[in-house]
Amino acid sequence: MEEQRPVIGTEIKESDLDKVLEYIRIERGVDLLSSYRRNFVLRRLRIRMREVKVLDFAKYISLIENNPEEFNNFLDVLSVNVTEFFRDRGVFDFFRDIILPDLIKNKEGYKEKVIRIWSAGCASGQEPYSLAIIIKEALADKKDFLARITASDIDSEALERAKKAEYSINDFKEMDNKIIEKYFTLSYNESYKLSNEIRNMVLFRRNNLISDPPVHFIDAIFCRNVMIYFKREQQDLIFHKFNQALDRGGYLVIGKTETIWGKDLFTSVNAQQKVYQKS
Numbered sequence: 001m002e003e004q005r006p007v008i009g010t011e012i013k014e015s016d017l018d019k020v021l022e023y024i025r026i027e028r029g030v031d032l033l034s035s036y037r038r039n040f041v042l043r044r045l046r047i048r049m050r051e052v053k054v055l056d057f058a059k060y061i062s063l064i065e066n067n068p069e070e071f072n073n074f075l076d077v078l079s080v081n082v083t084e085f086f087r088d089r090g091v092f093d094f095f096r097d098i099i100l101p102d103l104i105k106n107k108e109g110y111k112e113k114v115i116r117i118w119s120a121g122c123a124s125g126q127e128p129y130s131l132a133i134i135i136k137e138a139l140a141d142k143k144d145f146l147a148r149i150t151a152s153d154i155d156s157e158a159l160e161r162a163k164k165a166e167y168s169i170n171d172f173k174e175m176d177n178k179i180i181e182k183y184f185t186l187s188y189n190e191s192y193k194l195s196n197e198i199r200n201m202v203l204f205r206r207n208n209l210i211s212d213p214p215v216h217f218i219d220a221i222f223c224r225n226v227m228i229y230f231k232r233e234q235q236d237l238i239f240h241k242f243n244q245a246l247d248r249g250g251y252l253v254i255g256k257t258e259t260i261w262g263k264d265l266f267t268s269v270n271a272q273q274k275v276y277q278k279s
């Protein structure tokens with residue numbers, strides 16, 4: 001249950017919240033209210049403003065404008081920068097039930113049947129490994145198919161954790177027990193080690209989405225809860241890179257709170273799950 005106590009010392013009023021939210025929606029493409037309750041955002045914003053000793057919403061907006069780090073700090077307070085296996089379960093069900101069967105169908109006629117996925121901004125690996133588990137299960141009776149999952153992030157430490165593939169029970173909120181039993185082994189230190197058959201399906205590499213070239217010949221890109229870090233012009237640049245990275249008909253999946261710009265580059269496949277296809 002959310003705590004309703006007002007935070008003493010911050011003057012931000014509920015009506016002011018709309019201005020901050022509107023600023024974040026327009027400038028950053030993040031619609032926080034699509035995923036978070038209003039009261040939750042209001043209380044977290046008050047906490048952050050108190051931490052940086054800014055008690056006026058207009059001053060806080062200018063702080064975000066002048067200091068890109070501050071926006072990330074606010075996202076940290078909202079805990080947007082977390083990850084877990086099968087985060088937003090519906091998106092992974094959509095991948096399993098709609099996207100993957102479509103990719104398989106399209107490749108049936110080809111000699112080389114390779115499904116190529118890119119998890120861009122993969123953090124500590126839960127997203128690409130979730131995709132690998134789904135693909136492993138789906139291709140169990142299709143021995144002539146291969147999957148190549150490239151997972152990239154700017155954060156080398158997160159990539160090292162991803163390669164280690166040891167997780168805590170808290171990462172498994174959305175995971176069926178059967179899958180945990182099948183693909184993880186409980187270690188002596190209470191962590192769960194992912195099996196090599198899934199680990200070997202994912203290739204991790206460091207990649208800065210802003211300054212590095214994209215991965216190419218991709219069938220589906222998952223770039224979820226990453227765009228929130230970027231301003232609109234940077235998002236534009238990345239959407240262009242994703243357009244180049246995808247093969248014809250390739251899919252792009254973004255985060256629940258995120259918005260796609262450049263509507264001529266992609267067409268919407270499922271608005272609720274934020275799934276798009278290269279135009």
Ligand SMILES: C[S@@+](CC[C@H](N)C(=O)[O-])C[C@H]1O[C@@H](n2cnc3c(N)ncnc32)[C@H](O)[C@@H]1O
Nearest residue numbers: 081082083121123153154155208209224225226
């Ligand atoms: C909140 S996590 C998203 C993890 C996963 N995609 C998910 O939705 O659960 C955001 C990730 O984006 C990465 N990131 C931020 N800026 C980046 C950049 N310029 N290039 C590549 N990755 C970046 C961060 O290091 C972080 O691991």
